[in-house]
Amino acid sequence: MNGNAMLPSGPPAPLPKRRNAVLRLYDAPVHRDWLFWTTVGWGVLAAISIPTSDEPTPPSPLPVWLDTLLAIVVMIATFGLLPAWLRLLYRRWRWHRRQRPAPVSAPRPNPASTPRSASAQPHASASPRPPVPSPRRDPATPPPPAADEPRPEAPGGGRRTPTASRHDLATSSVLAHMRESLPHPVARAVRSLQRAHTDRDRYEALLGTAEILAATASVTVAALLNHERTAGSGRADQESAGERNLAALRSAYTAKGVMFGTWTNWLGGLGPLAEARPGLVPGLRDALQDVPDDPGLVGHLNALREERNRAAHGDKPQSNQEAAVRVAEHAHHLERALERARFLESFPWLLTVSCSYQPRTRTYQVAADHVVGDHPDFERRTFTLDEPVGNDMLYLQTPDGPVPLSPFASAGFCSQCRQVEICYTYKAGRQEGHATLKSFTSGHDIPAPELAEEIRALPERARDGRR
Numbered sequence: 001m002n003g004n005a006m007l008p009s010g011p012p013a014p015l016p017k018r019r020n021a022v023l024r025l026y027d028a029p030v031h032r033d034w035l036f037w038t039t040v041g042w043g044v045l046a047a048i049s050i051p052t053s054d055e056p057t058p059p060s061p062l063p064v065w066l067d068t069l070l071a072i073v074v075m076i077a078t079f080g081l082l083p084a085w086l087r088l089l090y091r092r093w094r095w096h097r098r099q100r101p102a103p104v105s106a107p108r109p110n111p112a113s114t115p116r117s118a119s120a121q122p123h124a125s126a127s128p129r130p131p132v133p134s135p136r137r138d139p140a141t142p143p144p145p146a147a148d149e150p151r152p153e154a155p156g157g158g159r160r161t162p163t164a165s166r167h168d169l170a171t172s173s174v175l176a177h178m179r180e181s182l183p184h185p186v187a188r189a190v191r192s193l194q195r196a197h198t199d200r201d202r203y204e205a206l207l208g209t210a211e212i213l214a215a216t217a218s219v220t221v222a223a224l225l226n227h228e229r230t231a232g233s234g235r236a237d238q239e240s241a242g243e244r245n246l247a248a249l250r251s252a253y254t255a256k257g258v259m260f261g262t263w264t265n266w267l268g269g270l271g272p273l274a275e276a277r278p279g280l281v282p283g284l285r286d287a288l289q290d291v292p293d294d295p296g297l298v299g300h301l302n303a304l305r306e307e308r309n310r311a312a313h314g315d316k317p318q319s320n321q322e323a324a325v326r327v328a329e330h331a332h333h334l335e336r337a338l339e340r341a342r343f344l345e346s347f348p349w350l351l352t353v354s355c356s357y358q359p360r361t362r363t364y365q366v367a368a369d370h371v372v373g374d375h376p377d378f379e380r381r382t383f384t385l386d387e388p389v390g391n392d393m394l395y396l397q398t399p400d401g402p403v404p405l406s407p408f409a410s411a412g413f414c415s416q417c418r419q420v421e422i423c424y425t426y427k428a429g430r431q432e433g434h435a436t437l438k439s440f441t442s443g444h445d446i447p448a449p450e451l452a453e454e455i456r457a458l459p460e461r462a463r464d465g466r467r
């Protein structure tokens with residue numbers, strides 16, 4: 001483990017040496033930089049030697065104090081600043097040389113060995129990877145602001161990695177597209193990420209977006225599975241697979257409540273079902289599929305979850321610089337996870353406003369807000385349906401008609417914010433007691449008594465493990 005940050009007591013660790021942090025020329029802390037002392041030494045020598053030396057043969061026209069000052073400036077510039085500047089140039093050159101081989105070392109997936117992967121992810125090759133360092137395999141490894149790595153903080157050369165990632169996130173075309181096309185909770189989270197002002201905010205927003213993406217993907221798939229189950233149109237043997245997944249979710253709701261890890265585990269458990277019935281949730285199989293050098297949705301989400309856990313367990317970034325480095329290390333995981341979660345675009349979320357029966361056509365006229373995209377003022381749409389829908393409820397819009405997101409996600413009135421918020425169900429009493437919603441955006445808890453029975457009506461995990 002990365003111990004220092006977690007030790008409760010003991011003397012503080014010595015400050016790490018930060019190269020070229022002072023005036024871009026000297027290392028911080030300066031008293032540990034030999035070139036700083038060299039500069040000081042030459043300055044002192046000049047200050048002492050001029051006034052104490054004999055008069056030069058043609059007497060200097062300048063007063064002694066000006067002579068001394070000039071001598072100090074010349075000495076410091078020649079024997080202090082110039083070497084420090086040359087050292088900076090050398091370090092930049094060495095740093096660039098070390099950076100260059102990094103992208104080459106990550107081999108592209110071999111198309112011959114993974115015939116399915118090529119068709120499985122049409123977006124993979126289209127979008128360039130951000131120029132971030134390859135993620136570290138070992139989550140316990142401390143991040144790079146290592147004392148020995150030359151990271152001159154100069155424009156053009158310095159802090160290349162974090163700066164690049166910030167610009168990539170802010171201008172990423174993948175993220176811009178997702179802000180338009182994904183269900184509102186994720187789109188809004190991506191917006192906050194792109195608009196974050198500081199690297200620490202960006203770090204928090206990155207991990208928050210990952211969790212919201214995991215939750216949104218999970219509740220969408222859960223709603224489709226539950227609809228399939230209650231509609232009873234599946235084949236008997238396969239349907240039990242979906243029931244097992246729903247039962248796992250029910251257990252989580254009625255135990256500690258659902259968390260980031262619940263979602264990633266649950267999504268991971270969908271693999272066999274997605275393989276067996278790829279048509280059940282179109283795009284899910286491709287989303288989950290691991291290919292060499294590019295894990296599926298769950299792999300990328302788990303990398304982000306491990307980082308979230310690391311921060312939650314006391315190892316938060318201690319500075320904006322560290323936050324920037326850790327964002328740079330994980331930004332591509334979020335981009336790839338969002339790309340893998342593109343199947344969500346096929347299931348827009350709707351929040352029903354009204355539903356009225358049309359006797360003449362024997363249909364229902366439904367007005368619903370299109371809960372898609374990052375803007376909180378949802379576009380209102382009207383539909384003509386054969387079946388009625390409930391008011392103020394979340395639905396997935398599918399080619400076969402609306403699919404209720406309840407009991408997995410719903411709109412709840414938050415008494416703290418005094419507004420309706422889009423929420424996911426967080427937990428429910430095992431035998432009795434109400435259910436609790438959590439707002440996607442604020443994280444506020446909202447009681448939802450009416451949902452508890454619906455949660456408990458989900459398939460139960462059989463004791464003999466049959467389901």
Ligand SMILES: [Zn+2]
Binds near residue numbers: 415418442
């Ligand atoms: Zn609230």
